Amino acid sequence: MHRFFIPEKSFENDQATISGDTAHQIIRVLRLTPGDQVVLLDNKGWEYQTVIKSITRDVVIGKIVNQVFGMGETSAKITLYQALLKNDKLEFVLQKGVELGVHSFVPFVSERCVAKKPSENRLERWRNIIKEAAEQSRRTCLPVLHQVISFEEACRKVLKPALILWEEEKTRGLKSLLRSPEFSNKKEISIFVGPEGGFTSFEIILANQHKIVSVGLGDRILRAETAGPTAISAIMYEKGELG
Amino acid sequence: MHRFFIPEKSFENDQATISGDTAHQIIRVLRLTPGDQVVLLDNKGWEYQTVIKSITRDVVIGKIVNQVFGMGETSAKITLYQALLKNDKLEFVLQKGVELGVHSFVPFVSERCVAKKPSENRLERWRNIIKEAAEQSRRTCLPVLHQVISFEEACRKVLKPALILWEEEKTRGLKSLLRSPEFSNKKEISIFVGPEGGFTSFEIILANQHKIVSVGLGDRILRAETAGPTAISAIMYEKGELG
Numbered sequence: 001m002h003r004f005f006i007p008e009k010s011f012e013n014d015q016a017t018i019s020g021d022t023a024h025q026i027i028r029v030l031r032l033t034p035g036d037q038v039v040l041l042d043n044k045g046w047e048y049q050t051v052i053k054s055i056t057r058d059v060v061i062g063k064i065v066n067q068v069f070g071m072g073e074t075s076a077k078i079t080l081y082q083a084l085l086k087n088d089k090l091e092f093v094l095q096k097g098v099e100l101g102v103h104s105f106v107p108f109v110s111e112r113c114v115a116k117k118p119s120e121n122r123l124e125r126w127r128n129i130i131k132e133a134a135e136q137s138r139r140t141c142l143p144v145l146h147q148v149i150s151f152e153e154a155c156r157k158v159l160k161p162a163l164i165l166w167e168e169e170k171t172r173g174l175k176s177l178l179r180s181p182e183f184s185n186k187k188e189i190s191i192f193v194g195p196e197g198g199f200t201s202f203e204i205i206l207a208n209q210h211k212i213v214s215v216g217l218g219d220r221i222l223r224a225e226t227a228g229p230t231a232i233s234a235i236m237y238e239k240g241e242l243g
Numbered sequence: 244m245h246r247f248f249i250p251e252k253s254f255e256n257d258q259a260t261i262s263g264d265t266a267h268q269i270i271r272v273l274r275l276t277p278g279d280q281v282v283l284l285d286n287k288g289w290e291y292q293t294v295i296k297s298i299t300r301d302v303v304i305g306k307i308v309n310q311v312f313g314m315g316e317t318s319a320k321i322t323l324y325q326a327l328l329k330n331d332k333l334e335f336v337l338q339k340g341v342e343l344g345v346h347s348f349v350p351f352v353s354e355r356c357v358a359k360k361p362s363e364n365r366l367e368r369w370r371n372i373i374k375e376a377a378e379q380s381r382r383t384c385l386p387v388l389h390q391v392i393s394f395e396e397a398c399r400k401v402l403k404p405a406l407i408l409w410e411e412e413k414t415r416g417l418k419s420l421l422r423s424p425e426f427s428n429k430k431e432i433s434i435f436v437g438p439e440g441g442f443t444s445f446e447i448i449l450a451n452q453h454k455i456v457s458v459g460l461g462d463r464i465l466r467a468e469t470a471g472p473t474a475i476s477a478i479m480y481e482k483g484e485l486g
Contacts, residue, residue, distance in 0.1 A: 071462040099465050100473065137463045173486025216486040218479070219314040220380045222342050229469075230343065233476035234485055236461070242477055243416025243459040 002030060003039040003047075003135045005142055011064075016040050016050055018060040026052070026060050038062065045069055045140045070140030074101040076239040077188045080228055081106045081154050081162075083195035084115040087122070089225040091129050093193075096229040097143070098133035100236055103188075104144040105130075110151040112197035117148055151203060154192070155210040162190035162212040165227050166204055169216040174231060177215050178238045189235060193228040245273060246282040246290075246378040248385055254307075259283050259293055261303040269295070269303050281305065288312055288383045313383030317344040319482040320431045323471055324349045324397050324405075326438035327358040330365070332468040334372050336436075339472040340386070341376035344479055346431075347387040348373075353394040355440035360391055394446060397435070398453040405433035405455040408470050409447055412459040417474065420458050421481045432478060436471040 004022045018026065018040075026032050032052055040048040040062065047070040050062035080102050082093055094105060109117065118126065127145055134142050149157070161182050163174075177183055192212060199207075204214050222230055236242050247265045261269065261283075269275050275295055283291040283305065290313040293305035323345050325336055337348060352360065361369065370388055377385050392400070404426050406417075420426055435455060442450075447457050465473055479485050 074461075074463075096469055099463060099469050101461075101463055137465065139463065169486075173483075175480060175483060175485065218317075218344075218484050218486045220317075220342060220344055220382065222380065226339055226342050226472075229472070230476045230485070233473045234480035237418060237477035237480055240416075240418060241461050242418065242473070243412075243461045 001037055001039050002032075003041060003138065005041045005043055005131060005135060008042050008044070011040075011042060011048070014064045016048065016062040016064060018062060019058060023058055023060045027055055027058070040064070041070070041135070041140055043142050045073065047140060070138070072138045072140040074236065074239070074241040075187055076101070076236060076241055077103040078232060078235060079104045079106060079159065079188070079190045080232065081108055081158065081190060081192040082228055083108055083110045083151070083193060083224075084113045084117070084148070085195060085224055086115050090115065091126065092225050093228050094126055094129050094145075095133045097232060098130055098139065099137040100229060100232045101139075101241060102143055102232060104146060106146040106154060107148045108151050108154040109148060110195055110203055111200050113195040114197070115195070152206065155207055155212060158190045158210070158212060159188060160190070160211060161186055162192065163215045164192035164199070164204065164207045164212045165194065165217060165231055166199060166214040167216065167221060169214045172213070172215050174215050174217060174234055177213060178235060182213075187239075191228070191231055191235070193231070194224065196224045244280055244282050245275075246284060246381065248284045248286055248374055248378060251285050251287070254283075254285060254291070257307045259291065259305040259307060261305060262301060266301055266303045270298055270301070283307070284313070284378070284383055286385050288316065290383060313381070315381045315383040317479065317482070317484040318430055319344070319479060319484055320346040321475060321478060322347045322349060322402065322431070322433045323475065324351055324401065324433060324435040325471055326351055326353045326394070326436060326467075327356045327360070327391065328438060328467055329358050333358065334369065335468050336471050337369055337372050337388075338376045340475060341373050341382065342380040343472060343475045344382075344484060345386055345475060347389060349389045349397060350391045351394050351397040352391060353438055353446055354443050356438040357440070358438070395449065398450055398455060401433045401435075401453070401455060402431060403433070403454060404429050405435065406458045407435035407442070407447065407450045407455045408437065408460060408474055409442060409457040410459065410464060412457045415456070415458050417458050417460060417477055420456060421478065425456075430482075434471070434474055434478070436474070437467065439467045
């Protein structure tokens with residue numbers, strides 16, 4: 001069944017009033033009609049089973065027939081600090097991150113970033129990718145996309161414990177780190193992933209000074225856009241979120 | 244440094260003779276010249292540090308200056324049985340699977356597959372994707388791409404232990420399965436991933452009859468092309484291959 005995040009103010013008692021892009025999607029793209037059912041999401045964790053009652057040119061009225069608290073959110077809250085990547089790569093990371101349960105994204109600019117800072121249009125596109133991936137993967141809260149900041153600011157602001165993926169780190173692996181006292185009982189973990197050219201040694205030193213722990217992902221070299229989803233899969237697995 | 248798999252017969256004593264697509268890549272695309280270094284791979288695990296000695300129109304002669312046994316292969320050997328997906332999705336799974344260390348791929352056709360069987364051209368393209376991903380991620384053995392077979396044949400032929408990802412499986416998760424006696428000490432694991440529309444209940448019953456264990460990946464719904472790489476990341480993590 002189709003799922004849509006809609007603003008909280010769209011709900012009133014057992015009725016939902018859907019307008020804007022979501023109404024367009026329902027009316028013009030999916031061509032749903034009165035009697036069809038959808039699931040509406042309030043971004044607070046609730047799922048509203050809804051029957052479409054009426055459709056006008058650009059507004060859909062739905063009657064809520066059931067309300068359950070969804071299971072789509074992980075209890076592990078991962079924040080992904082991702083260096084800007086060339087566009088389709090970053091979009092890929094956002095989409096896969098949402099599917100895997102990432103709680104929020106913080107894009108940052110580091111020394112070797114070649115991708116340009118996103119325009120407002122681009123940011124809007126990224127938010128749409130996040131919304132669609134969240135609806136499709138049955139999330140019940142929209143992951144947050146934060147403003148683009150500098151690597152240095154990210155290091156200062158990050159919530160601990162935090163790790164940084166570094167292909168030169170040969171002594172500390174992800175598994176031993178996640179099972180260390182610093183990480184093993186923590187539900188909120190931050191993870192830093194670099195751009196196509198990787199981090200500079202200076203950046204790693206800076207991160208370490210901010211108690212962001214560098215960690216390797218084994219002997220194969222992952223592409224910049226593969227590293228984040230891979231590490232997130234492993235963390236979710238370790239935290240019992242992958243079944 | 245650029246890495247290339249070349250046929251074993253191209254090596255003779257401390258000299259390598261490179262022709263065909265790899266020579267084209269070196270001469271025309273990368274425009275390397277005598278004195279430049281490359282790493283050649285014999286697909287048996289060895290890496291040959293090689294200095295280019297001479298370049299003719301379509302042949303490159305290299306002098307091998309060092310030979311080491313590479314670290315690019317995992318000791319866990321995962322075979323991915325992947326249902327045919329729409330083209331770019333399948334290519335994505337192959338590329339990410341290679342990066343993550345998959346040992347071999349068996350594409351199969353199941354009831355809900357919408358993708359067509361690949362042409363010989365398409366298979367050649369898939370083999371190239373595997374080769375490029377293997378070179379780029381520093382693998383030292385080329386993952387094998389097997390022939391497309393039917394789901395039923397795959398069930399009969401699969402090497403155990405084997406698991407099948409099924410979104411309806413709510414009681415058995417990946418973590419408990421990988422830590423069960425049947426899987427925990429095994430280095431060779433087979434994993435089945437379905438097409439965009441998932442497996443039918445009948446297919447799951449058939450798989451179970453062949454002792455292929457159905458397993459869930461948690462409460463979020465992963466896209467068909469995300470499920471394989473996610474499960475592989477988790478298995479590699481569990482087996483200590485992700486650092």
